[in-house]
Amino acid sequence: MALQDLCGFKDSFLNSRWNLPASHPVEYLSESPIQFVIAAADTRSSCNGLVACPASQKILPVHSHLVGTTSGTSADCALWKRILSRELRLYQLRHGRRLSTAGAAKLLAHMLHPFKGTELCVAATLCGWDGGEQENISKMGNETDDLAKTSESDSISQAEARGRNPCPSPAMSRQHCSAGGKQLVRSGPSLYYVCSDGTRLQGALFSVGSGSPYAYSVLDGGVRWGLTVEEAISLAREAVYRATHRDAYSGNCVDVYHITSHGWTRRDREELREEYYREKERERGKVKERREKQEGVEDGQSSGRKK
Amino acid sequence: MFVTQVYGDNGKMKEYHYTGPVEHRFSPYSFNGGTVLAVAGEDFAIVASDTRLSEGYSIHSRDSPKCYKLTDTTVIGCSGFHGDCLTLTKIIDARLKMYKHSNNKCMTSGAIAAMLSTILYGRRFFPYYVYNIIGGLDEEGKGAVYSFDPVGSYQRDTYKAGGSASAMLQPLLDNQIGFKNMEGVQHLPLSQEKAVQLVKDVFISAAERDVYTGDALRICIVTKDGIKEETVPLRKD
Numbered sequence: 001m002a003l004q005d006l007c008g009f010k011d012s013f014l015n016s017r018w019n020l021p022a023s024h025p026v027e028y029l030s031e032s033p034i035q036f037v038i039a040a041a042d043t044r045s046s047c048n049g050l051v052a053c054p055a056s057q058k059i060l061p062v063h064s065h066l067v068g069t070t071s072g073t074s075a076d077c078a079l080w081k082r083i084l085s086r087e088l089r090l091y092q093l094r095h096g097r098r099l100s101t102a103g104a105a106k107l108l109a110h111m112l113h114p115f116k117g118t119e120l121c122v123a124a125t126l127c128g129w130d131g132g133e134q135e136n137i138s139k140m141g142n143e144t145d146d147l148a149k150t151s152e153s154d155s156i157s158q159a160e161a162r163g164r165n166p167c168p169s170p171a172m173s174r175q176h177c178s179a180g181g182k183q184l185v186r187s188g189p190s191l192y193y194v195c196s197d198g199t200r201l202q203g204a205l206f207s208v209g210s211g212s213p214y215a216y217s218v219l220d221g222g223v224r225w226g227l228t229v230e231e232a233i234s235l236a237r238e239a240v241y242r243a244t245h246r247d248a249y250s251g252n253c254v255d256v257y258h259i260t261s262h263g264w265t266r267r268d269r270e271e272l273r274e275e276y277y278r279e280k281e282r283e284r285g286k287v288k289e290r291r292e293k294q295e296g297v298e299d300g301q302s303s304g305r306k307k
Numbered sequence: 308m309f310v311t312q313v314y315g316d317n318g319k320m321k322e323y324h325y326t327g328p329v330e331h332r333f334s335p336y337s338f339n340g341g342t343v344l345a346v347a348g349e350d351f352a353i354v355a356s357d358t359r360l361s362e363g364y365s366i367h368s369r370d371s372p373k374c375y376k377l378t379d380t381t382v383i384g385c386s387g388f389h390g391d392c393l394t395l396t397k398i399i400d401a402r403l404k405m406y407k408h409s410n411n412k413c414m415t416s417g418a419i420a421a422m423l424s425t426i427l428y429g430r431r432f433f434p435y436y437v438y439n440i441i442g443g444l445d446e447e448g449k450g451a452v453y454s455f456d457p458v459g460s461y462q463r464d465t466y467k468a469g470g471s472a473s474a475m476l477q478p479l480l481d482n483q484i485g486f487k488n489m490e491g492v493q494h495l496p497l498s499q500e501k502a503v504q505l506v507k508d509v510f511i512s513a514a515e516r517d518v519y520t521g522d523a524l525r526i527c528i529v530t531k532d533g534i535k536e537e538t539v540p541l542r543k544d
Binding site: 047050056073074075078079118119 | 424425427428431432454456458459460461462464474
């Protein structure tokens with residue numbers, strides 16, 4: 001009720017001043033033997049037509065192996081991420097291990113549930129790495145139920161092995177074997193989308209925010225199982241760039257985070273205005289080439305006719 | 308002061324010459340105008356505000372500055388609804404005292420900013436209608452500016468304008484202090500004298516074009532030697 005009152009205000013400059021970073025964080029979960037998660041987001045926070053901040057941070061690290069992208073109201077996203085970090089830290093201290101991404105997503109969804117129906121607006125994706133640090137990713141750890149299988153031969157054989165195996169494999173569920181007292185936790189990259197209306201989805205690819213349709217189109221065209229890290233990063237960056245080009249509420253710079261078993265690393269923030277000019281240069285070069293080639297062909301034709 | 312708003316069917320405000328049916332509703336908020344600006348330098352911070360308190364077509368006061376001194380190294384500028392500005396500054400003062408008594412030291416600028424964010428978010432569903440900008444020195448002695456929205460989202464900036472003329476001043480600051488949208492320009496660091504002169508010029512421009520800004524300008528300059536205040540007259544019309 002109250003922010004609407006602020007919105008209804010006569011002075012047009014101050015209408016609806018909740019920062020709506022209508023971004024489109026883009027995440028991609030790899031299914032190749034090289035395991036990683038990429039998160040990319042733009043940096044524009046707008047407020048009813050005014051760019052309130054051209055350099056905001058929409059990807060907030062929650063802990064060393066979990067990063068959350070934020071979309072919706074700035075204040076809500078910042079505060080709820082902070083509360084989530086606190087709860088995850090308490091869990092880690094009490095239980096001696098990090099909570100998985102699925103657990104963190106469930107925790108966030110349950111914390112937001114009492115506010116369903118209010119004007120709270122949070123659309124976050126949690127990108128993280130579960131389990132311990134590994135050099136060679138264990139083959140058991142990289143399968144999830146609903147994902148399409150890759151063309152890698154080892155994963156197909158794994159699916160077959162699972163079918164034959166009467167007991168559910170440890171990769172499918174978290175089992176607590178009371179006999180051995182050993183806990184088997186699914187490890188590997190993990191990606192969840194949590195929304196303040198109660199949605200909680202697991203997936204391999206998400207794009208959120210006002211520019212998400214444009215980002216989806218680029219991603220769906222380019223993503224395939226077996227992408228390398230560099231290819232995935234450039235694809236994510238390209239998706240954000242195209243979305244900032246077409247969507248009015250997205251723009252300025254792009255942040256890219258890369259999450260592996262060793263934690264998250266961050267690429268330097270990149271200004272997309274330069275990218276636009278570079279692309280124009282490339283286009284100009286291509287047009288020049290095409291024109292030269294055409295002139296060459298015409299010259300050849302005319303000289304052929306002369307002969 | 309109590310204000311009634313005139314609403315139509317879809318909840319939007321009506322134009323000035325509207326003659327159809329109107330719904331009068333009580334609004335707990337009122338807009339009292341004013342502009343606040345803060346700039347952070349290498350070893351100083353400047354918080355400036357105009358001193359006009361207005362409501363609708365009237366001016367309540369020509370001497371109501373919007374900068375409030377919090378500690379020896381921090382000044383806050385609050386614009387928006389004056390009632391909420393006063394209450395918010397009272398609450399911040401009380402919390403500062405509590406912190407001083409329990410921790411035996413003054414709050415740093417960063418800590419005040421984080422605390423203000425939680426105070427504002429505590430009223431997420433009935434917000435303080437205040438646009439805050441905190442200016443001060445951080446622990447290393449460098450200038451720091453923290454800008455807020457009414458529900459507590461904040462971040463650290465180098466410069467920020469808030470209030471009624473913010474949309475006019477922010478692009479000018481982007482160009483002059485951030486050197487944005489200029490090619491082949493030398494990026495010189497901002498000196499204190501140049502910053503003060505820039506702030507004065509910028510407010511004179513704002514007073515020309517914004518009706519809610521004017522009367523006088525109060526500048527608070529925060530350095531390691533303390534807080535210096537300066538008052539400059541502006542247009543009174």
